[in-house]
Amino acid sequence: MKVDIFCRVIDNYGDAGVCYRLGKELIGRYDDIYIRIITDNIEPFKLLTGINNSPIITSKMEISDRYCGLGDDIEPGDVIIEAFGCDIPLEYEDKIDNVKTWINLEYMTCEEWGQEYHLKKSINSKGIEKYFYVPGIGEGLGGLIFNGNEERSRKILQKDLITGVIFTYENDFTEFIGDLEKVPIKIKLQIFGEKSKKSFREYFGAKKINYDGKRIVFGNIIVEFIENVVQQEFDDYIKNADFCIIRGEDSFSRAVIYGKPFIWDIYKQEKNIHFEKLDGFIKKAEKYFDNKKTFEKYRNMMYNYNCVCTEKREVKTNYSDICISYLEYSEAAGKMMDDVRNNYNLVENIYNLIKRSE
Amino acid sequence: MKIAQEVSVGNTIKIGNDVFIIQKAQFNKSGRNSAMMKFKMKNLISGATSETVFKASDKMDDVRLDRRKMKFMYETGGAYSFQDQETWDQVDLTGDDLGDALNYLQEEMEIDVIFYEERAVGVELDNTVNREIIYTEPGIRGDTTGRVLKTAKIDTGFEVQVPLFCEIGDKIRIDTRTGEYMDRINK
Numbered sequence: 001m002k003v004d005i006f007c008r009v010i011d012n013y014g015d016a017g018v019c020y021r022l023g024k025e026l027i028g029r030y031d032d033i034y035i036r037i038i039t040d041n042i043e044p045f046k047l048l049t050g051i052n053n054s055p056i057i058t059s060k061m062e063i064s065d066r067y068c069g070l071g072d073d074i075e076p077g078d079v080i081i082e083a084f085g086c087d088i089p090l091e092y093e094d095k096i097d098n099v100k101t102w103i104n105l106e107y108m109t110c111e112e113w114g115q116e117y118h119l120k121k122s123i124n125s126k127g128i129e130k131y132f133y134v135p136g137i138g139e140g141l142g143g144l145i146f147n148g149n150e151e152r153s154r155k156i157l158q159k160d161l162i163t164g165v166i167f168t169y170e171n172d173f174t175e176f177i178g179d180l181e182k183v184p185i186k187i188k189l190q191i192f193g194e195k196s197k198k199s200f201r202e203y204f205g206a207k208k209i210n211y212d213g214k215r216i217v218f219g220n221i222i223v224e225f226i227e228n229v230v231q232q233e234f235d236d237y238i239k240n241a242d243f244c245i246i247r248g249e250d251s252f253s254r255a256v257i258y259g260k261p262f263i264w265d266i267y268k269q270e271k272n273i274h275f276e277k278l279d280g281f282i283k284k285a286e287k288y289f290d291n292k293k294t295f296e297k298y299r300n301m302m303y304n305y306n307c308v309c310t311e312k313r314e315v316k317t318n319y320s321d322i323c324i325s326y327l328e329y330s331e332a333a334g335k336m337m338d339d340v341r342n343n344y345n346l347v348e349n350i351y352n353l354i355k356r357s358e
Numbered sequence: 359m360k361i362a363q364e365v366s367v368g369n370t371i372k373i374g375n376d377v378f379i380i381q382k383a384q385f386n387k388s389g390r391n392s393a394m395m396k397f398k399m400k401n402l403i404s405g406a407t408s409e410t411v412f413k414a415s416d417k418m419d420d421v422r423l424d425r426r427k428m429k430f431m432y433e434t435g436g437a438y439s440f441q442d443q444e445t446w447d448q449v450d451l452t453g454d455d456l457g458d459a460l461n462y463l464q465e466e467m468e469i470d471v472i473f474y475e476e477r478a479v480g481v482e483l484d485n486t487v488n489r490e491i492i493y494t495e496p497g498i499r500g501d502t503t504g505r506v507l508k509t510a511k512i513d514t515g516f517e518v519q520v521p522l523f524c525e526i527g528d529k530i531r532i533d534t535r536t537g538e539y540m541d542r543i544n545k
């Protein structure tokens with residue numbers, strides 16, 4: 001079964017990361033799938049796969065940048081997935097007569113309204129039905145992308161070292177590091193992505209800290225700048241970390257699947273719409289916390305980090321709590337991980353949707 | 359041609375050979391400043407209603423049907439009566455025909471009534487309406503940022519999220535396409 005995933009790379013690595021992961025997990029789990037990712041920018045895919053070719057071809061997947069010039073020879077697949085609402089090129093759409101399943105894979109949300117759109121149908125002038133698929137955690141939502149065979153056991157916290165993965169948009173980390181410096185334990189921060197690294201360089205500059213660009217130790221804090229890694233290696237870093245500050249949807253799903261306490265650096269939108277999206281997740285996360293006070297501290301950290309203005313946010317936040325109350329955050333993260341792994345497998349759901357339409 | 363985001367209650371669109379009138383329109387922002395729409399629409403040919411979703415950027419073939427400015431007179435037994443102020447003709451529409459327009463309907467309100475093959479099939483609201491708040495909880499003193507919201511009810515019972523500084527008796531402007539508060543007009 002040929003599954004065409006259309007992917008326009010708007011910014012950062014999220015578009016490519018999600019599409020590649022979806023394709024990879026579909027072919028990893030099911031034998032009857034061949035994936036074609038049709039994109040307008042193949043460069044992020046080269047970084048994610050570690051394959052520096054164009055097109056990128058493996059035994060069950062092909063990634064090409066034909067989005068802007070499909071050519072006459074392309075025949076539509078059996079299944080079409082428009083990622084993040086990207087439009088299908090007209091020359092492809094004109095050829096669609098007999099598609100089995102057409103899916104608009106939307107942005108992830110944990111907000112209640114998402115279930116009013118999830119698996120609802122849309123129609124077009126050709127009379128072909130299309131499903132809207134809304135990823136997310138919660139009843140009536142489409143789940144997250146994962147294989148299902150990932151190792152369930154989680155890393156045991158070391159007594160003398162806590163490791164955090166930092167992969168964020170640009171931010172001022174002064175308050176965050178200031179709080180961590182007061183923790184009576186070594187903390188290793190592994191920094192990924194140019195925006196996070198730029199933010200840390202600015203912090204070092206402001207504090208007049210000399211660094212060699214790769215690793216630096218000051219007080220109890222160890223900072224390591226990690227060079228670009230392929231998707232699987234990045235997954236391993238998150239799996240082996242104790243906590244994360246992550247951005248976007250793909251890293252969010254990794255932090256959840258591996259049961260890591262995390263702060264979500266959410267994509268900023270106009271008119272602060274992202275505050276509602278963040279709240280949508282926080283509301284869903286509450287049920288995994290046994291201790292209400294710990295949940296409130298977690299919520300506070302999320303609001304504070306994302307500069308959310310709300311009457312629920314206390315003025316003072318202490319990021320060191322993620323280390324001090326680590327076991328409680330980890331327990332909540334573990335419950336979320338189990339719930340998602342048991343009930344919200346997007347890959348399985350999409351495959352079942354495709355099979356249902358055959 | 360419109361995009362889905364520009365389509366509102368009372369608009370008519372053509373998909374294939376079918377003409378639909380929009381009875382309810384729900385707008386939700388998804389990720390990266392994009393959005394989705396959910397329409398409850400009635401097929402004017404078959405009479406069937408359906409709920410359908412679209413990307414806010416999906417192109418819609420909008421169809422302009424006949425419309426007449428009429429005044430909403432009253433409702434009895436689920437029938438909403440509208441009268442043409444020039445010809446004194448009266449037509450009735452059901453609550454389903456009116457859809458989301460019911461959220462803003464007031465007696466004596468002038469509104470465009472849409473006709474298909476000389477039959478009244480719906481109404482089209484202006485993009486904004488001004489309404490008075492009849493109930494809301496008191497807000498926190500001093501909050502003028504407008505970023506924290508609370509629920510306010512207007513006279514139809516429709517609830518709008520408004521800034522904390524809004525009070526009972528305030529007149530507010532509401533975007534009828536999204537149901538969102540726009541601004542406070544005067545106290």
